[in-house]
Amino acid sequence: MAITLFVVICIMLMIGFPVALTLAGTALLFAGIGTLTGSFDPLLGTLPSRLYGIMTNTTLIAVPMFVFMGVMLERSQVAEKLLDTMSALFGARSGGLGISVILVGMLMAASTGIVGATVVTMGLLALPTMLKRGYDPAVACGTICASGTLGQIIPPSIILILLGDVISNAYSQAQMAKQQALASQGIFEYSAPQTVSVGDLFAGALLPGLLLVGLYILYIIGLSLFRPDKVPAPSQQEHAELTDGNLLKQVFSALLPPLGLIVAVLGSIISGLATPTEAASVGAIGAMLLAAAKKQFSITILRKVVINTTEVTSMVFLILIGASIFSVVFRGFGGDELIASYLSNLPGGVFTAMFLVMLLMFVLGFVLDFIEITFVVVPIVGPVLLGMGLDPIWLGVMIAINLQTSFLTPPFGFALFYLRGVAPKSVQTAHIYKGVMPYIVIQLLAMAILAYWPALATWLPKVLYPG
């Protein structure tokens, strides 16, 4: 029954009714049928208190504030200025413009974290310039898409907040299950429960995020060495146009404000000085000041920003509500025990289990947003994987990179749609698909490195938060 439920939901999703309502509605229909036929353990009575738990969840309060900060910053046109400055700095060399795009993508990821907005902005600003300079359209498109999706993995990102919440629940469940298993064998061993926080996940994602940026840049450098025709340097005249006036001053005025904001927000979270929510409020106020400094601050703009923030937040929370209704029903049919016994009896143990889960998420990422996957899949598989001994921070970072990759993968990757929407007609969809391929290989490589060397994710949190 649990598996049928999952399959029916996948089919129902395809007709295109809002995802959260499809999840909740289909699950409740099944619960109704199950209650009538007596095959369902009715846990529905716990729903109001679960929903109240969502309403009072203090971790998730950071979500609307980071969304607000991102939307506000987008208004203040930091990306535009950054892009100009970066190309003035690096633009003179072969491949320089590509590297500028990657660096701006990284800075935007750390400040706004909105994938769609970053891809669209860079698609509008950088793509025409790159094409004019004679960049291979595929390389240009691939670089913009990949840099745009960095917002998923580079903290502070919304996905890491949501994952942090879900994974910390899964982690405490896994530890409880372990203690119960020991107790049933007559071993009573008390150990203080270990926890994992959003700050842990931010710290854990930092180095892997930078690794990705480094690999992207290496790829562009490689191209400039071996295929300079794909990433040509500008002519003398083009370069002269870029660096009119005082370059140093330009760098300071463009780079300092967003960089200051990133350091303030990220630094205060990672150093443990502020909770993510408090840091987000600092970021939100900083974004308003920046917008005001750029004369992009008025009641009209503020209204648009708060309404946009409300919509995005509500979208996230309706999915959370839908997913929790789904998981109550799924559990009522014994679905999670089914998954647990399946995953723990695989040949090859935890490696195969992890591999299968990552594959499933990757494929689901073609149709579903990361929010749905985080709320629906992770609560089911998370406790099992963590119970098999995986590190929660490492698992979270792997999931984040995986979902980022599926954002990039043709034909359904979200980033590709965003770029297609703003790319000039001369750019074919095939260019975009071809261009992201090397970046997908880089993503897989990064996941392999992280799988082989988990310390990349776990080292920094351990140093920052010992014990």
Next chain:
Amino acid sequence: MATRNDPFPQRLLAWIDALISFSGRSIAWLVILMVLISFSVAILRYLFDIGWIALQESVTYLHALVFMLGIPYTLNRNRHVRVDILNHRFSPRTRAWVDLFGTLVLLLPVFITLFWLSLNYVTNAWLVLEASPEAGGLPLVFLLKSLLLLMPLLMILQGIAWLLRNMLFLTGKIESSGIEQ
């Protein structure tokens, strides 16, 4: 905009739209209040070492208010994510059928059930005028919990609005389903 002379369904539709748009646009401003209060909480704690639980809880309340009333508004604006691989290839009529079906079979049953399940839960909170479990917290938990009835209620209303809209569209009474795609 509907006027007095319009048939009843159109007037009901306009009334629900107006109600939900108004509530959504109003609560959206609370986001700024959340930011400011949360910032003050941080300042008070780090600079003056003052922990003010009621202030901290008010951020939670505002947050719950924003998304619980924002959810119906976001539905009204059609901003809840859909899997649009097939959907964006459908004709407007097919899309109207999808929404009609989804509203009847998924949306309305979910929120009627949720309303019904929450009724006892919320009534119990009201009977004791439930307050915060924390000392110095807000004594308004019963009001906060009432959102568990208000949100489903607004979703049911918005569901009725979608039903009307799509039925009027399918029977040719209005030009488009009016639901932004």
